[in-house]
Amino acid sequence: MNWITDKVLPKFKALVKKENSEEVLWIKCKSCDQMIFHKEHDSNLNVCKSCGYHDFMKIENRTKLLLDEETIENVKLNKIEDDPLDFKDLKKYSDRLKIARNKTNSYDAISIKYGLINKNPCVLLLFDFSFMGGSMGRSVGDAIIKAVDTAIEKNCALLIIPSSGGARMQEGILSLMQMPRSVVAIQKLKDKCLPYIVLLSNPTTGGVTASFAMLGDIHLAEPGAVIGFAGRRVIEETVKEKLPDDFQKSEYLLEHGMIDRVVERKNQKKEITQILDFFKSN
Ligand SMILES: [Zn+2]
Structure with a gap:
């Protein structure tokens, strides 16, 4: 001293x-x-x-919001080879992964949890937008397959909450392959007649929208979330028209029959419980 x-x-x-x-x-x-x-x-x-x-909401907080707290279990992601294409843009892909992992303390842009939602068993798959924009590469594709397999093993519903800019360009064609992979995985769940619910959060775009995210039995969305494939500017330039202000927003999609409900965060657990109760009784 x-x-x-x-x-x-x-x-x-x-x-x-x-x-x-x-x-x-x-x-x-x-x-x-x-x-x-x-x-x-x-x-x-x-x-x-x-x-x-x-x-944006942290994965841990979202998990606690939806699953009964004392029932939450973490489902571990499988580790894979990081950078098979040895890709480099302004930075090496392997360095981008290191930075994202340090920042978020997660292995990739996705987490799988299992637990009860007001006594209804459910596998929960959550995207983390702060991890490279929630982009979908091989690890995310693997996680979707694992979440489906876990739901089949537990004989329960699957709830996915996407928040993603789309495919992970650093994985090139391998990232695009995750679209059919995830679609096949969801079909496996449907073959077992297990409920699949999607809660679209801001933003859900690109290859994620074009694959598993729009294949739910029920589609919920958070208010004001941007949901679409190509961006607004690209579409405006292609069709040479001014698009409405609320174009690609949840409320617009609801009005045009693309989703079932827009649900405020405070009501999400209650509404998802009602849906799961409904599936259980039918
Ligand atoms: Zn405000």
């Missing part, structure tokens, strides 16, 4: 801590720019109290 560790270091740590905590005390809503106290944002399930914007 000396003057530096005794006096200076505690003051310095307090100063640094104060700056960091101030930085995360307030969050700016991505939709209406309202400043929101972060604890208030957390307690409101990351939904803006002013405009109802449904912000």
